[in-house]
Amino acid sequence: MSVERPSSWTVDSDIDGIDLDPSDFGSSIPLKKVPNGDIFEASRAGDIDRLRYLLETGLNVNARDQWDSVALYYACLAGHLDAARMLLESGAICSEHTFDGDRCHYAALNLKVRKLLKAFEARPPPLAPLQAALRETFLGCGANRAFIEQAASLFPGFASAGDPKYDTFPPDVTFYIQGRPIQGHRVILSARSPFFKKKFEADWEDRNEVRFSKEKLSYTALYSLLHFFYSDRLEISVDDMEDLVRICKVCKCDSLQKTLEKELIHQKYADYKALRDADNSQKRFILQGSSLPAEDRLPAAMSRLLEASLSNSSAYSISPNGGNSLIASVGKLQIGEFVNDLADVCVKVGKRVFRCHQVVLASRSEYFRARISRMKEFYEERDEVPLSKLPYLEEHDLAMETFEKMIEYMYTDSLKEVDPDQAEEMFDAASRYLLFPLKRAVADVLLPHLEMVSPAELCHWLTLSDMYGVLKIREYCLDMIACNFETFADTPEFRAMLLTLPPPSGDSSLRTTVPSAPGAAVNIDQGNLLDDLREKWLEAEAAELDKRDESALLFDNRLEMLMLVAKQENAANPSDGGEG
């Protein structure tokens, strides 16, 4: 039976560290298909098609079956490298000193599997942009960084702190447990825990220092929990887990508490099975946010926060009558309609005022970080909404719909229903606010739409994507143009575009160095459009390698001709290039 397998893994540059040949991933044994199997069966059988499907449904990759084993364990046991890798890339845990991680290491069929595990152990699955940004903000707080540095010296690999930027957003609350500080931000804590929300609304309202005197409260456990609040990744030593369960109970983090309790029972039970030779103090437990129900993860919490503040923001809409009613409405709002959104900054975009949270804006966008920290030094129109106590920012040259979409992405890392018409503005916003991941997100939404657009429109997108540096779209457009060059050559918009672009480099040496030669990649993101187009065209149309130069010359001549035509057209119809 011949199974159609995806070509062996292209070893990407990140993984170069391990000596895995692509051939390692090939298997001489025909793999079994388990079309109806669950994730464990699929892992054991090495049926990656089924596995991929299952993973796409979003199930918990770290779940254990009735035999107390995770899917990765089966993949390692059976030596299915590509299945194991797929699981690892989906966030399966293989860290040292964790129950599941150690088991996978022990069970690894051969050295290749071990190598793979080692490579991923050193580099846990990267966090999504939102989690990564908030984690950086958390670790940027002086007290927290001090702790993580201390912990890193004790347990190498205890979540490396990375190199925090020197100017992260400052914390607004400090907790002291047994005299040791943890710093945090009210907004995040309130969003993730009803307990903190209540406390911050009531007796902690005006305090920026909270001292816990309870002996039983464990510093490391609370630290782990706070870290989890920011990053959706819990990393805790097994000894601290009971403390954390108690804290969760107080903080009303129900699903986390349940998961931990289950795990605690499991750990206790696992003790009987383990040889107990490993140093217990080093044993750890790692929980990915994906193990919790979606509504208890960070994006869901932030999205609730956003909803609350957006619903309040809508009330700000300036009525066409002018300023007076605005003040009136603000006055009304002050009385207490939106006390629950914890917003600490207002952003006015177009005719709408958005209530936002400084910590989120600053964590996600360097622009806002600088802007918020410089509010005192530069001029801001402070007195426009005199009754509001909140700091007030105004953004110009931006549609409020775009801003709304953008903050939706900033809070939740996801985009819903982007109108292709909005895409251009979104690209602009993403560049302007230095939200580079947003470009990719928009591009993903836009791509399917591009399949149906006219050549003229494609030219437009090409110029845009080149300008905003959206590689995915740019690549797509270039491919389309190269493959259908003649069609485009007949399009006046394409010819007109040629005129606006910088001329292609005449250096033939650049031409003969083939696309992905190491030295050629100097300026990958901002290369000359026409050079790139030529490469694409040569790939698609040109003769064999030895004829490449001739083909390239042909192409250059063709371009020149087209440009001449374009110039004539332009001269004939000067208004064409003008106002849009």
Add this chain to the structure above:
Amino acid sequence: MSNPQKKRNFQIEAFKHKVVVDPKYADKTWKILEHAIHEIYNHNSSGLSFEELYRNAYNMVLHKFGEKLYTGLVTTMTAHLKEISKSIEDAQGGLFLEELNRKWNEHNKALQMIRDILMYMDRTFIPSTRKTPVHELGLILWRDNVIYASNIRTRLLDTLLELVHRERTGEVINRGLMRNIIKMLMDLGSSVYQEEFEQQFLEVSAEFYKGESQKFIECCDCGEYLKKAEKRLNEEMERVTHYLDGKSEAKITNVVEKEMIENHMLTLVHMENSGLVKMLLDDRYEDLGRMYTLFRRVSNGLLTIREVMTSHIREIGKQLVTDPEKLKDPVEFVQRLLDEKDKYDSIINLAFSNDKMFQNALNSSFEYFINLNARSPEFISLFVDDKLRKGLKGVTEEDVEVILDKVMMLFRYLQEKDVFEKYYKQHLAKRLLSGKTVSDDAERSLIVKLKTECGYQFTSKLEGMFTDMKTSQDTMQGFYSSHLELGEGPTLTVQVLTTGSWPTQPTVTCNLPAEMSTLCEKFRSYYLGTHTGRRLSWQTNMGTADIKATFGKGQKHELNVSTYQMCVLMLFNNSDRLSYKEIEQATEIPASDLKRCLQSLALVKGKNVLRKEPMSKDIGEEDAFFVNDKFVSKFYKVKIGTVVAQKESEPEKQETRQRVEEDRKPQIEAAIVRIMKSRRVLDHNNIITEVTKQLQSRFLANPTEIKKRIESLIERDFLERDNVDRKLYRYLA
């Protein structure tokens, strides 16, 4: 819709920013930004809108005017810095640094604001074109336009060095300002700090300390100089922590060390009347400690101290052990050694932080000079003897231990340990037989110490002596319980000494008085009856006796005398006058012993139970002796000692020496055989070294002696010479 003009009419330049069509767009926007930069430098930023400026910069970069923006920034900033540089140049005198500092802070603040405004360029345009990021650019421009400005560069350096100099001469300077300026240099890059300040600073410092050290060395004594050097060193370290780069500490202390200590090391150590020797003599712990900590910092510093100290100790020691005046009293002699050792121990402990190298040097010096005097082993043994005889009375056990430990320490320095053993055995025997030991515990504790130091072999005989004493007690009890009729008459206490364990000499047995000899016979038969296959011989030269005597006026005394003396005195029971000849005949005591014993009976004042005619100092062959009826003593018990030579006389010394040499022979032979047995074949030189090594815990074997022993072993067919190589020996067996 907020943006009604944006429709689906795609045209090539359908950007929503219509600014692009304006050919003067870039210039206009740059004007705004340039103005903003000016305002920021002029502290007018509160009128500027961050959002607007950022948006303008962003749009410029987006529309490919990044290059213009960047060069514009460079030009504008350069212009400002030139102005600033001018105003700094104009600052007068002391205000110069303050102005520089103020401008630097302003520039920094402005730079940060500019960086934030131009953040988009910093993030996208600059990395892709590989230009210098804005913040670094600002620093570089500051460096090039301000610090490197010809009127500032040298002035800055001079001012800084001048301030340091003034602080060194005792003035108070503005350290905060200094710190800020130095910090600025460091922020501009460590190379700027090094080139613009550190290098010259070190040179000037070297010059300064060279002069100062010269001045000090001319007018101060060693201790004072060191005090000043230490103070300077601390000052420099403090200076580094206050306002210099931490990395400079090693460099500047190096300079001070080199100029103030290393270059004057020998002068200091040998300084007359205050140098190292003087400090050692006066126990100046503080000065010595200072010298140690300072000299440790430079290479060869400690070596110098150590060498001078070693040669000084050797000199002193040599005087101690070779000065004939000081050899008169062995106890004093050893005590002096111990005192010297204590002195240097406490110096090393208090001043030289117990440095191992110094301890080693001290030990080797002691070893060197103690062995200069061949009689040291004897004297040490005598010292112990003295202590164990009387010196330890009323001293606690701990103190005893301390004294014994000290003795052991001296013992360790001895090369000829077997000589010490020999003497120690003799002295111990005397102590045991005469019952003069103060404390059995002390004796045993010393033996245990010797045992741990030299092994079982060394002490087995000494332990044997103690066992003999114990068994003799038991034997005597047995003897009297089986001879109950002996309750009347003289009491005999016999100590049965195992031959070999004790330092006995084969001596002629003297004639005992009749009462005694019958008693002795009884004991002999009793002892030989209980132990078969043994031989008893009487060592009359080592015994003592208590006799009761009644003198002319009826005064009764109990006399404690030696066996010989007892024999002599018993003769006077039967006659009043005896001549020397008669006594000699009757007792058969060897002449030298007899003379000595008569001396002690007749010539010691207060203990002269005999009277001699004529009353000369020496005993002559013709002298006659009488009972001294006029003998008086305050005490009932009178102890009449023999006139013992405490120290050995010259012939005795030779004799002991000879015996030691004799004892060494079998030891050397045994060592040779042991070595050859394991090696089978070995050449001459190697045997010598191996033997010396094996025996050095006991004594220093003499190579010629070893050679003689080898010859003797060859004669006795233990070894043979190799036929081919005559230097090789083979083991036969």
